[in-house]
Amino acid sequence: xxxxxxxxxxxxVLLVAASLALGACAAKRPKAAPPxxxxxxxxxxxxxxxxxxxxAGADEEAAGPQAGLLATKLVYFDFDSSEIKGTGTDVVxxxxxxxxxxxxxxxxxxxxxxxxxxxxxxxxxxxxxxxxVRRALxxxxxxxxQISTVSYGEERPAVPGHDEAAWAKNRRVxxxxxxxxxxxxx
Amino acid sequence: MxxxxxxxxxxxxxPRGLAGALALLVVGLCATRSARAALQIEITSGVRDPVPxxxxxxxxxxxxxxxxxxxxxxxxxxxxxxxxxxxxxxxMPAMPTRADQIAAAxxxxxxxxxxxxxxxxxxxSGQLTVDFDLVNSLTGARLATQRFVGAPGxxxxxxxxxxxxxxxxxLGVRGAFATRIAYVAVDGSPxxxxxxxxxxxxxxxxxxxxxxxxxxxxxPSWSPDGQxxxxxxxxxxHSGVYVQLVRSGERRQVSAxxxxxxxxxxxxxxxxxxxxxxxxxxNPDIYILDLASQDLTRLTDDPAIDTEPVWAPDGRSLYFxxxxxxxxxxxxxxxxxxxxxxxxxxxxxxxxxxxVSPDGSQLAMVTLDNGVYRIAVQDLASGTVHVLSxxxxxxxxxxxxxxxxxxxxxxEGERGTLATVSTDGLTGLRLKxxxxxxxxxAWGPFSP
Numbered sequence: 001x002x003x004x005x006x007x008x009x010x011x012x013v014l015l016v017a018a019s020l021a022l023g024a025c026a027a028k029r030p031k032a033a034p035p036x037x038x039x040x041x042x043x044x045x046x047x048x049x050x051x052x053x054x055x056a057g058a059d060e061e062a063a064g065p066q067a068g069l070l071a072t073k074l075v076y077f078d079f080d081s082s083e084i085k086g087t088g089t090d091v092v093x094x095x096x097x098x099x100x101x102x103x104x105x106x107x108x109x110x111x112x113x114x115x116x117x118x119x120x121x122x123x124x125x126x127x128x129x130x131x132x133v134r135r136a137l138x139x140x141x142x143x144x145x146q147i148s149t150v151s152y153g154e155e156r157p158a159v160p161g162h163d164e165a166a167w168a169k170n171r172r173v174x175x176x177x178x179x180x181x182x183x184x185x186x
Numbered sequence: 187m188x189x190x191x192x193x194x195x196x197x198x199x200x201p202r203g204l205a206g207a208l209a210l211l212v213v214g215l216c217a218t219r220s221a222r223a224a225l226q227i228e229i230t231s232g233v234r235d236p237v238p239x240x241x242x243x244x245x246x247x248x249x250x251x252x253x254x255x256x257x258x259x260x261x262x263x264x265x266x267x268x269x270x271x272x273x274x275x276x277x278m279p280a281m282p283t284r285a286d287q288i289a290a291a292x293x294x295x296x297x298x299x300x301x302x303x304x305x306x307x308x309x310x311s312g313q314l315t316v317d318f319d320l321v322n323s324l325t326g327a328r329l330a331t332q333r334f335v336g337a338p339g340x341x342x343x344x345x346x347x348x349x350x351x352x353x354x355x356x357l358g359v360r361g362a363f364a365t366r367i368a369y370v371a372v373d374g375s376p377x378x379x380x381x382x383x384x385x386x387x388x389x390x391x392x393x394x395x396x397x398x399x400x401x402x403x404x405x406p407s408w409s410p411d412g413q414x415x416x417x418x419x420x421x422x423x424h425s426g427v428y429v430q431l432v433r434s435g436e437r438r439q440v441s442a443x444x445x446x447x448x449x450x451x452x453x454x455x456x457x458x459x460x461x462x463x464x465x466x467x468x469n470p471d472i473y474i475l476d477l478a479s480q481d482l483t484r485l486t487d488d489p490a491i492d493t494e495p496v497w498a499p500d501g502r503s504l505y506f507x508x509x510x511x512x513x514x515x516x517x518x519x520x521x522x523x524x525x526x527x528x529x530x531x532x533x534x535x536x537x538x539x540x541x542v543s544p545d546g547s548q549l550a551m552v553t554l555d556n557g558v559y560r561i562a563v564q565d566l567a568s569g570t571v572h573v574l575s576x577x578x579x580x581x582x583x584x585x586x587x588x589x590x591x592x593x594x595x596x597x598e599g600e601r602g603t604l605a606t607v608s609t610d611g612l613t614g615l616r617l618k619x620x621x622x623x624x625x626x627x628a629w630g631p632f633s634p
Contacts, residue, residue: 108423116579117536117538118507118539118552118581119581119582120404120405120493121507123462123470128468130468134468151425156377156402157376159376
């Protein structure tokens with residue numbers, strides 16, 4: 001390309017870039033609006049584009065049962081492991097028993113990891129943990145329709161901090177009870 | 187156009203001048219709309235023999251130039267690359283603005299091998315022109331003379347293009363200063379965090395908020411034409427893959443299937459996304475989604491975690507992370523179903539999140555190196571691995587489109603910051619947010 005031609009090209013590009021830059025500054029900022037009530041961050045502008053959040057209203061969280069071990073809704077894991085162990089085994093058993101006895105009740109299992117390792121790999125690891133709890137619940141009497149899973153990987157730590165104490169609290173599955181019951185069986 | 191507010195503000199602080207010295211650049215906001223301060227740059231390491239250059243202040247077009255000092259932007263670009271050392275203004279022997287005013291010998295004795303002069307002028311139409319010349323002060327030869335024309339709001343971009351030309355003329359490699367990065371910014375303490383997806387100039391200036399959410403946003407990926415970003419959002423309390431036009435903000439959901447929806451990466455032809463889908467059984471595998479037809483092709487089928495796919499530049503194969511051999515390693519597979527993945531990484535117990543250099547010759551990844559996570563580059567032909575970064579929790583490497591630099595995220599104290607390192611490991615700098623954490627940088631393509 002000759003220098004002249006390349007210069008002409010650059011000029012065209014700059015004009016485009018200029019309009020892009022202006023467009024970018026003026027563009028509305030979509031907000032991935034959460035379904036919950038307004039919060040402190042509601043003041044920001046932009047609202048379009050969030051049809052995906054509409055369906056989430058059905059998944060409001062409930063406090064869930066509180067008696068004995070049922071008050072504990074966290075299951076902890078070792079590094080890079082999805083094995084349920086120690087008190088986690090008893091916690092899962094208690095929730096399995098409760099779900100078996102309350103067949104309309106629904107839970108969402110949220111799998112989490114500590115911050116070490118790559119983020120998408122940790123999504124996979126969190127999913128593996130949620131699935132381990134799901135299988136344990138199913139084996140002990142809960143029904144598949146009562147359980148959904150999601151993995152947040154390392155994206156939603158329970159506690160801040162970057163040492164083993166914090167990591168141990170963040171490697172977890174949260175058993176989240178949902179307000180919306182299963183429809184009654186026909 | 188002329189009534190717009192100042193397109194960019196620029197303040198300088200801290201000692202500068204020598205590569206390797208601490209340099210701070212506080213850059214302005216995108217007009218009045220940006221909610222977020224720009225990232226600050228500090229040079230963390232520089233090459234031993236930077237090219238000495240003098241970037242003389244350009245003739246200004248006051249007030250149309252909005253106070254932007256073009257030469258200062260160019261100087262920061264070039265010094266930030268670690269390849270150049272700029273002559274301080276107070277030591278300049280003269281202040282020419284045209285090539286024919288340059289007395290080469292004077293600049294040679296001032297220690298500058300090259301001199302850059304230029305001028306900004308306002309046209310009747312309200313547009314600005316930027317003219318500049320690059321002169322070799324050893325020979326007196328004029329190496330480049332160019333003009334850029336654009337709206338006042340594009341003046342900073344024009345400055346980056348001046349830097350691109352100088353970098354290419356002197357080093358023989360296309361500069362990547364007039365490019366953009368996307369990243370995720372997070373404010374607040376766990377568990378109440380606030381997530382933002384931001385696009386900014388490659389030097390951190392002009393941050394533009396694309397999306398914000400109370401639920402995680404992750405894994406931004408640029409389309410090859412730089413028009414779109416793909417990313418993961420948990421706004422429905424379930425993972426979903428979305429694509430969004432950077433310019434207008436228009437977005438759509440392209441995958442919200444049962445289980446994991448993650449790790450989108452645009453194909454080199456821009457028509458497909460590679461992504462990770464977990465299904466209701468919770469087993470993440472690699473798929474290809476055709477964006478026009480919505481057709482889904484499954485590439486891997488293994489009980490292991492298969493994720494983080496990335497395309498080879500020729501589009502014929504993909505690299506991905508899998509723990510099928512017991513720990514996370516990187517594999518390569520043909521971009522068609524039924525292929526047998528081939529293991530690529532063998533050093534150490536953890537290699538993940540591959541990214542391929544623009545020429546296809548190198549793989550950047552996160553590697554576990556004596557108990558800490560660092561960025562490494564593996565030469566694909568020889569298998570040689572070089573660890574480039576020095577942190578404890580370095581992650582998310584992304585190549586500049588010229589292949590000369592990687593941007594990645596690191597943890598500095600309690601905060602996540604962005605950092606760059608040249609692929610030879612010699613030059614680095616850090617981009618810090620004024621508050622909160624920034625992570626998952628994705629370096630965009632060259633502008634057309």
